[in-house]
Amino acid sequence: MTVDTDVPPSTASVVIIGAGPVGLSLAVQLRLLDVDTVIIEKDLAVIDGHPKGRSTDLRTVEHYRQWGVIDAVRQQAWTTADPKHQVVITESLLTPPIGSFTMRVGRDEAEVVDLAAETSLSIPQPRLQRILEARAVELGAKVYRGWRAGEFAQDETAATAVLVRDADGASQPISARFVVGADGPSSRVRKAVGIAVNGEGPLGLTSSYVVKSEGHRIRDILNSSPVYDALGMLVVINQEASGIVSTPDDDNWGYGVFTPGADAPTLSEDVAKAKAQALLGGPGGVHFDIISRAEYRLITRIADAYRSGRFFVAGDAAHICPPTGGHNMNVGIDDSVNLAWKLAAVVQGWGSDALLDTYEAERRPVGLSVSAESLDNSLSMRRALERIKDTYADLSASERAEIAWQATFKQWNTKGITLDIRYTSPVIGARDGLDAPPVWHPSRYWNVAYPGHRAPHLVLLDGRPLIDHLGKHFTVIHVAADAQADDQASKLVAAGKDAGVDVTIVTIDSALAGTKYPQRFTLVRPDRFVSWVGEEVDDAASILARATGR
Template identity: 30%
Template sequence: MERTLRTEVLVIGGGPVGLALATELGTRGIRTLLVERNLRHARQPRAKTTNVRSMEHMRRWGLAGRIRAASPLPPDYPTDIIFKTRLFGREITTIRNAFYGAPGANDLYSEHAQWIPQYTVEGVLRDHAATLPDVTLRFGLVLESLDQSTEGVTAELADTETGERLRVHADYAVGADGSRSTVRGALGIRMQGSHAFAQNINLVIRAPALREVFAEGRSIMYWLVNPESAAIAGPMDTGDTWYFGFPIPKDAPAPTEPELQALMAAAFGRDVSPEILTIDTWAAHSLLADRYRAGRVFLAGDACHLHPPFGGYGMNLGIADGVDLGWKIAARLRGWGGEALLDSYEAERRPVHARVIEEAVANYAVLAPDLLRDGLEEEGARGTEARAEAAALILEHKPREFRTLGVVLGSHYSGSPVVVPDGSAPPAAQVSDYLPSAHPGCLAPHLWLADGRSLYDLFGPGFTLLVTDPAAEAAADPLRRAATRLGIPLTVASPGDARLPALYEAPLALVRPDQYVAWRGSRIPDPEALLRTVCGLATNIQETGVQESRANEFLEERT
């Protein structure tokens, strides 16, 4: 017997991307059905860092505290990367505070990064999504077919255990079903780029003897540089569980368990008799889908972009996809977003994906075997010199992998069809360094306010008009009235912080639901035209008279 369900959005894939999308939609009151083919989530760690931007989304959803509490490492655990010859060998150098995971207030962001395995993040998101009245989670359902018309999407699914069939009618569907996406195949969308250009193996092991390592210096990751077994290892908790990863030649057969034990003994510098809990063989790709949308069906996460997991981008990039797509679909369904808003998903996210792929490939180009130097483990002057040479090479090439704030917070949507240009140039691309900018399309610059609140805590679930200069508060009223007429959710925030005018370089800034700047200026000649543009309801802002150059605005202010 076939059952039929009706929902507004069908999300296919129950990993962190699908769960983030379902959370964003459910928080906005959109009826969402998430289906996942697996009954249980994999226990491979995969991603291990939830970066500062993803943690800011967790803060919006009220989950930042839960994520930190769920981490198997204590809050004071250092997020350092230690480079050694072997785990019980000689230290070469250390990169401190990787991914900005150290606790403490920083004006650049509202939440520091958190070391936490991907499957634990999924657990927190899954438990929270299950509490949202408008979200339904169904596991053990596999997609068999997907059809669409101008009216909606119809999906045929089957229960993997009982064979029961389910037909789902939805307004929109999203494939968040990973690198081998069934949705992508059903849409006839192809991945373009380099397929499987390298192979790697990840293990999760249990080894009580490795506790001794903590006495020499705690770290979330150890790079082990030696000629027999160059590898990466790190703790999954403060107990006995560790991960261990290493590259293997392309198309080489998988090592046997005795060979794996020998590789670990060589990398650790002693035989610790580890118990192998899981083995995960994966290939490094550099791929982008040729399109992210087909009618009412979208792709997100690994379903539309793949890159080597070096730099901590993968899961976090997919979570950001879910946020961008989530608020836009919600706006369209509730009548205050147009088709141009949905089209902007690919226009905004694709350049970010391309940039991250470029970074990840550059990081993958320098692995532990590439850091080898003759004499690295020797005593005396020769060994000291070899380790100093390796340390210099590490500090030249590897910080860009672990100090990524310029990419994580600095990637922007300048040029998007739903962002209003102001005549200024977008900030130059950075990797490690991040200079906040309120250039339209950039992430809204952050501050910690005098009362201890994050500036972002003042932003509403819809658009926010940030008044940086109290003298400009009167200009907010026409925009507020226009938003009411159009049914667009708008919050007006006027913190009265004297640092904001210089930080935003304008007395007014219109901030989107995802905390990116859509427009800034000193006056709003046509509030309704502005709102129609940033919501994808208008296409030619020049004709509306809304666009002004920042130079003219500041000339007026100074006059």
């Protein structure tokens, strides 16, 4: 790994500002596509701080599989005795649960066998970052820590930045074909190129804590009931406090306290500990140590643009939303996968500059919809918890649990958000004559190959998932009655050679394709989204020209 004492090079094809999960994911994907990549990061090392970004959804875990890090990620992930994850609802940590409900976020293999190549998981963000950074470096990305980027500029040939090392003030200019800001909500890249952000809120302040409660280890508490064997999410509701409790380790536990209002003040330590006591329950008098704390305002923010010439923004630099549902990091990683192949196409000459404009056209609507859903989830949960508090004496325990479950249902049932992403842009093929998909719903997935949608998961006859067979660039899936590749599919391979882009043929049995691949041919992009479908390959060159923005 390149250490912070080294000086970054003066040129690169792509420079990424920020070595968080999104910037590192972009670097891994770019290196798999053979793009010269440099990452600039101000922190000297990955910081083990307050827990965040732990939820990893089905699409993201499929990326980890294709990047060759899935085994390392799973070794570091949180596991439970029973994979059929439940939302467990209780009135305090020291009393028996009052209800449990099945989550549908893909943690159980039986749940996802027809949907995805991997189950979802939970892993602390620092552990994930170390795995991704090691893989990026292994693939040839250069990571320079201890440097900040500023004084950005661009012209018709390059984007430039002046890098400054914190340790000694040394500076180094770097020039690149493209610069990507994956540098967080206060992105210097976004501000430097004049991209504004807009959104809702602040509607309140959540103060988040990890505490040690003397005499009450969280692991001992969870071992007190078999219901916790399948714990996916823990919700505590009573008259004095309510909220989601997290379990970052065996000893400590985490919780959040919401204070409404645009100018809600920071909580005092005494108030924070009183809330912890109310959530823990018992006779009181427990000694609490606050291990870590963080605050976030209840807001949504979306960048007005995701591109400004040779500069791009991704992840938190492009969108932020409440953590309810755990979507923001996953959406950012999907940003990186969408952007990487388009940057590679232009750098390597097989895609046009117009292709880069489709990054915003495809990803910004996703940022908007997921932010709206996350905010709605958060507000719905707040309203339900307040309703329970206001009518506590009039409700039975099971009624209180049911209200909390119904109000938070979309947070724990996320197939639409994670798998049913839908793109519309000039590089997506025509949809005339095709059966239109149903109206999008955050908890439902329409599992059909359709232009602009994710290529559906299949397990092929060799026992491996379809994504293991997809090519480096484009793949044409040929549905046939036998295993012989069709001459028409070969037309796309030949057109790809003429255009300088690889096209791989995967032939699948028509019985296996079933209703997921209703057309004879499906062209899949490098990001595993469907570019075009058809019964005949009438003009292979035109099909590929559209898919690559040419």
